[in-house]
Amino acid sequence: MTTRTALVTRLVAGAVTAVVIGGGVIAAAAAPWPTLTREPMSLDVVPEAARSVAACDGPLLALGRDATAASAITSAASSTVVAAADGAEPTEYTLAAPDRADDGAPPAAFSAEPTGGRPTDLGAASAASLDEADLRGLAVSACTRPAMESWLVGGSAATGASDLVLLTNPGDVAATVDLRVFGADGMQEPVAGQGIVVGARSQRAIPLAALRRGEQSPVVQVTAQGAPVRASLQSTLTRTLIAGGVDQIGASALPAPQQVIPAVNVTVAPDSGASAGGLSVRLMATAADAGASVTVRSVADGGVVSQQDDIALMAGRPVELEVTGMPVGDYTVTATADAPLVAAAWTSTDLAAPADFAWAVAASLVEAPTLVAVAPAPGPTLTLTAERETVATVTPVSGGTPRTVELAAGQSRTIEVEAGTIYRIDPGAGGIRGSIGFSGDGQLGTYPVAGSAAAAAELTVYP
Template identity: 85%
Template sequence: MNTRTALVTRLAAGAVAAAVVGGGVIVAAAAPWPTLAREPMSLDVVPEAARSVAACDGPLLALGRDATAAGAITAAAPSSVVSAADSGDPTSYTLATPDRADEGAPPAAFSAEPTGGVPTDLGAASSASLDDPDLRGLAVSACTRPAMESWLVGGSAATGASDLVLLTNPGDVAATVDLRVFGADGAQDPVAGRDIVVAARSQRAIPLAALRRGEQSPVVQVTAQGAPVRASLQSALTRTLIAGGVDQVGASALPATQQVIPAVDVTVAPDSVASAGGMSVRLMATAADTLASVTVRSVADGSVVSQQDAIALAAGRPLELEVTGMPVGDYTVTATAADPLVAAAWTSTDQATPADFAWAVGAPLVDAPTLVAVAPGPGPTLTLTADQETAATLTPVSGGESQSVQLAAGQSRTIDVAAGTVYRLDPGPGGIRGSVGFSGAGQLGTYPVTGSAAAAAELTVYP
């Protein structure tokens, strides 16, 4: 074999080998490759028990009573507070109020140290009332723990309203808060609502009109950094120089596809010749445009008194829905949609006499035993409603006979309770939603039952 022949032979052999190797690579690529799947390592842990904290709204506040200082905020009526803890009395302390022009009647906060490695549950609630020419009515609220995000559904910044957003920090670390206000034109981030510093153990008061003047149906999203805060709203109304009521409105349940307002108290018959406030429901889709349904049921017998479907909600734009023609009584309002929403309902007493109103907000699901404080006030009741069948038990913390309530899915029941008393509520296996309501001559008030501070959730940690 000469050199030329040998070279040709080697080239041919190389081409064949390359083809074989290339074909093998193609076949290997097309064939299924072996895989190795490994579940991530995880560990379920319960956070170390921390101090339980609850903050209260404090006294009723008046805006602009001093003619020489239209923006001055002063205390108008002190609040009465009831509190209790699982083990002994909680520690109480007062909070600073840098936005107020006076130094009287500071808001209160309560704390309780963990017991046996478990957070100590505590319950507290407050009430205040007055009957002045510029401000009258009853305001009740639960003293609740702070949160990093809250939604305030209620109030107004229109003419005649003098509402205040209250930001309360009962902790030992300063918080920075942003307020986003939703209205007819969508979301706005007002300058007055940006980077609000709430010092440790203090309460800030921000006029709602300074955030979005003229807005009739606002919804306020409260976002905190650095430390959680308790967000609430004091709403006050004046009609042609006559005080039309006052209320302290806590945060609504976080956005969800279902919002349940356990009890809305209608006190004036639809055929009354007197001026009646009626009921309205404020809704807002928080994430996307959606269609909502609102069902109003009688707490007494479960009958449907109003059903409105296919309500078009534009994301970030609150809608006020009028519900008319209801007899005197208590009603459970349920709002549902395919996308998350928030909800609250408004009602008032007879407006032809000294009047008052109340905002009832969506209540969270309570799925663990919790303390429920009943503030001092007229005609207190506790209304419970169930998403699924359950049996709830209510027991006074100071001792006394327990009350058991059997609830079918979607059913509501009202229980008489004693003013100024703290109860332990065991929601049973199905969980419940609840609200405490008050009603008297020219007085209305309500607040939702919130979950236990002792129900520390289990966390899944991935290393």
């Protein structure tokens, strides 16, 4: 073979090889390649059970009773507390009250150790009443767990009101709290509401007027650092030197596009000739402007008695809606919007007689069995509102026959309960919202059913 022939042969062979390799690459690119998919490693765990804690509002307080000390806060009436736990026996302890000018009865808190690797379910509630020239009425409240964020919807800082923001820390670590107050002019961060130190096992009382004087429809956002606190509001009203009522108002459900107030008790018929207090609903969009609607339904038959649509809400500016023409009865109030909001409803007894009022706040959804304490106060009832179709069970923890409550989606029902008794509520397959209401001669009060500490969901952990 000549040199030229050998060179041609090598060129031809190289070209053929190149074609073969190129074709293989193209074919490989066109053919489906094997893939390897790996899901992230995860583990569902239940957090280590912690001690259950519930803090109470404590006694009714009076602001400025002493004419020589207009800013002095003193105890006006002691409260009666009932408590029970499902598991370990609860321990009661008292809290310091550094803002008080007297040594009246201190607020109480309860704790219970975990049992069987799970938090102990703890239920407690308190009631206080008085009938004096400057302060009268019934105040009831549930003793609840502290939280890092709370929303107080209710009360007033206008003339005639002497409201107090209560910050209760039942834990062993001090908390630092900031208060943001929303009103007709939007949000403010008052100097008196910033960096409030709430010591371990103590309660602070801050006059609402010191935060935003003159505001008729405030909403207060409470944010804690270092440790959670229980936030609440004591609201008192005086009309032309006549005591108009008192209430202890717990935190409302956290902002959401829908808020449900299970029961608002209207006690005076609009055509009775008496001076009825009426019903009003306070709303506020918390993050963005929103359009909202408010529906008021009769608990007795589910019928709509009031419907207000196309309510324009500006973020951070509370709106007060008057609902007129309400017959005597219990009503469920539902507020919906296209952005998160908070809500509460106000009603009162006959204002022409010894009067009282109550704020009913939106209730959180309860999806697991929980204990609820019925405060020792007159005429107690339990109202349940269903998220979905369900059969709820209500059982006294001290023993007794369970009661079943069948509910369709969106339906509410009211049953009588016994004052001073602790019940276990099993919401069944669907979630429920609930409230305990009280009504007597010139007395009115309510508080929502709170979820159990023992119902903490599993956490998914990604290494």
